[in-house]
Amino acid sequence: MRPVEIRPKIYWVGVNDRFTQLFEGLWPIGEEGVSYNSYLLIDEKSVLIDLAKSIETDEFFSQIDQLIPISKIDYVVLNHMEPDHTGILGVLRKIAPKITILVSEKGQRMLQAFYHLTENVKVVRDTEELDIGEKKLKFYYTPFVHWPETMMTYETTNKILFSCDGFGGYGALRGALFDDECKEQEFYEREMLRYYANIVATFSKPVLKAIEKLSSLPIDIIAPSHGLIWRKDPLKVVSLYKKWAQYMDSPAEKGVTLLYGSMYGNTEKLMSSVLKGLSASGVPTEVFNVTQTHVSYILASLWKNRGVIIGAPTYEGSLFPPMGDVLQMATVKRVQNKTAAIFGSYGWSGGASKRIREMVEPLNWQVTEVFDVNGGPTQEDLQRAERLGFEFGKKILEQP
Numbered sequence: 001m002r003p004v005e006i007r008p009k010i011y012w013v014g015v016n017d018r019f020t021q022l023f024e025g026l027w028p029i030g031e032e033g034v035s036y037n038s039y040l041l042i043d044e045k046s047v048l049i050d051l052a053k054s055i056e057t058d059e060f061f062s063q064i065d066q067l068i069p070i071s072k073i074d075y076v077v078l079n080h081m082e083p084d085h086t087g088i089l090g091v092l093r094k095i096a097p098k099i100t101i102l103v104s105e106k107g108q109r110m111l112q113a114f115y116h117l118t119e120n121v122k123v124v125r126d127t128e129e130l131d132i133g134e135k136k137l138k139f140y141y142t143p144f145v146h147w148p149e150t151m152m153t154y155e156t157t158n159k160i161l162f163s164c165d166g167f168g169g170y171g172a173l174r175g176a177l178f179d180d181e182c183k184e185q186e187f188y189e190r191e192m193l194r195y196y197a198n199i200v201a202t203f204s205k206p207v208l209k210a211i212e213k214l215s216s217l218p219i220d221i222i223a224p225s226h227g228l229i230w231r232k233d234p235l236k237v238v239s240l241y242k243k244w245a246q247y248m249d250s251p252a253e254k255g256v257t258l259l260y261g262s263m264y265g266n267t268e269k270l271m272s273s274v275l276k277g278l279s280a281s282g283v284p285t286e287v288f289n290v291t292q293t294h295v296s297y298i299l300a301s302l303w304k305n306r307g308v309i310i311g312a313p314t315y316e317g318s319l320f321p322p323m324g325d326v327l328q329m330a331t332v333k334r335v336q337n338k339t340a341a342i343f344g345s346y347g348w349s350g351g352a353s354k355r356i357r358e359m360v361e362p363l364n365w366q367v368t369e370v371f372d373v374n375g376g377p378t379q380e381d382l383q384r385a386e387r388l389g390f391e392f393g394k395k396i397l398e399q400p
């Protein structure tokens with residue numbers, strides 16, 4: 001892509017990643033892609049804000065070269081040390097060894113650990129300002145959005161917040177860079193929620209703290225390092241992130257995530273009846289076979305919905321392992337405060353529902369019903385499963 005001027009002498013110079021299959025080596029982005037947005041501010045002192053993963057390096061530097069010789073850049077601000085934003089730092093340093101790296105205090109230590117760089121590094125303090133000519137930058141520490149060293153950079157003249165991971169999402173740029181040009185906002189919002197649930201959710205309290213800390217700043221543009229730039233309605237993404245962060249400690253949306261796995265179809269038969277009941281209740285429902293859908297997508301649904309129904313067979317006296325993996329990831333990501341129900345089939349001894357309770361109760365999931373069936377479900381069992389779905393759906397919809 002060519003550089004895009006977002007305000008006079010302020011340019012987007014990022015790259016799209018349509019090669020990486022698993023973001024962080026974990027989360028599928030093969031179809032969706034992701035962008036690494038970097039920004040170049042040309043002034044008396046020229047500044048790069050955040051970099052990119054070590055892909056498309058030629059393209060990255062050729063975009064900058066179209067605007068300014070790389071050797072003329074004075075500073076590179078590293079808001080966050082994760083290598084999706086710093087991977088090409090080593091190459092940059094070789095091309096332009098005199099560039100001063102600006103990082104937070106903790107960022108300095110990580111810079112040494114990840115890249116073994118100590119020369120031409122300057123620590124900026126929380127709320128420190130830097131005059132670069134006509135423009136001024138102000139740095140705000142926003143720890144744990146996403147790592148402990150993370151900060152955001154505010155450009156005071158044009159009121160632009162360079163927020164790095166904050167307010168970012170998956171999804172390579174598909175031609176449009178700004179929210180007001182984008183006809184696919186539904187795609188970006190969906191991918192922003194998945195990114196939030198996968199990457200940021202654990203740090204929901206720091207997200208709320210950061211939003212509070214920045215709440216008095218006048219912001220005309222939010223320029224994150226992943227996804228669209230928000231200039232028409234920058235507060236929209238702040239509201240979305242705030243809403244999702246609050247789901248950690250308060251009920252989420254009135255919807256149900258139905259998770260199931262089945263070995264020989266008995267739990268699946270029960271699931272079909274539960275689903276019928278849920279549908280009759282009118283509650284919005286998302287269904288996932290945990291052996292077929294990557295947990296990345298399941299986490300987004302779990303984070304968004306206040307109700308969870310788990311259908312899993314007993315496997316060797318305990319829980320069907322793929323369901324255990326999903327619940328373990330929900331534990332890692334602190335998917336908390338859900339209303340839940342459990343069902344499943346067992347052959348000789350039960351064990352799945354007990355193990356599910358052990359896993360979800362520490363997350364403050366209120367288990368309202370457990371329905372275990374020995375072997376194949378009878379007609380009465382199927383009717384009971386349907387009632388379970390209907391009553392559960394009604395309960396979710398009737399919650400305040």
Ligand code: FEO
Pocket residue numbers: 080082084085146147164165225226
């Ligand atoms: Fe986009 Fe935490 O890196």
